[in-house]
Amino acid sequence: xxxxxxxxxxxxxxxxxxxxxxxxxxxxxxxxxxxxxxxxxxxxxxxxxxxxxxxxxxxxxxxxxxxxxxxxxxxxxxxxxxxxxxxxxxxxxxxxxxxxxxxxxxxxxxxxxxxxxxxxxxxxxxxxxxxxxxxxxxxxxxxxxxxxxxxxxxxxxxxxxxxxxxxxx
Numbered sequence: 001x002x003x004x005x006x007x008x009x010x011x012x013x014x015x016x017x018x019x020x021x022x023x024x025x026x027x028x029x030x031x032x033x034x035x036x037x038x039x040x041x042x043x044x045x046x047x048x049x050x051x052x053x054x055x056x057x058x059x060x061x062x063x064x065x066x067x068x069x070x071x072x073x074x075x076x077x078x079x080x081x082x083x084x085x086x087x088x089x090x091x092x093x094x095x096x097x098x099x100x101x102x103x104x105x106x107x108x109x110x111x112x113x114x115x116x117x118x119x120x121x122x123x124x125x126x127x128x129x130x131x132x133x134x135x136x137x138x139x140x141x142x143x144x145x146x147x148x149x150x151x152x153x154x155x156x157x158x159x160x161x162x163x164x165x166x167x168x169x
Contacts, residue, residue: 009127010136018138020138021138023135023136024134025037025133042064044125045064048060050084050090051083054081056111057085058106059105059114061113065157066155067158098130101128102128103128103129104127104128107148114149115149116151123140126138
């Protein structure tokens with residue numbers, strides 16, 4: 001059984017002494033919708049995607065303003081069959097995680113975490129807690145402190161017009 005079924009992201013972060021703000025909001029289906037609801041630039045919202053391949057599963061974390069490039073991710077992971085997991089696979093394997101709200105730490109699921117290099121350009125980010133109506137605002141350094149993440153560039157820009165405070169994160 002994965003840790004996330006016993007312990008939510010908030011509890012885990014508190015146990016490591018991380019400081020964050022809990023943001024309650026209307027339920028969202030994805031990170032871009034969350035960006036609109038919270039009126040935060042999409043580069044400040046992180047999305048977490050479940051990846052499956054020959055080497056098993058992993059969580060890929062990138063800004064909502066970018067799309068995953070599976071060719072680049074495959075080079076980073078060394079898994080040439082890496083693909084996005086379907087919603088049915090996520091729901092079946094991790095039923096305590098609401099669809100569209102995968103937390104950004106694979107450790108909670110017992111799997112590796114890959115972080116797109118563009119995430120590390122921002123000091124502050126908003127991430128899913130595991131629930132579609134709750135997010136956490138946290139310093140990027142606090143989120144990934146002590147975590148065994150693999151960072152590299154594996155995304156392409158969505159070419160979105162960024163509105164809002166350019167200083168966010």
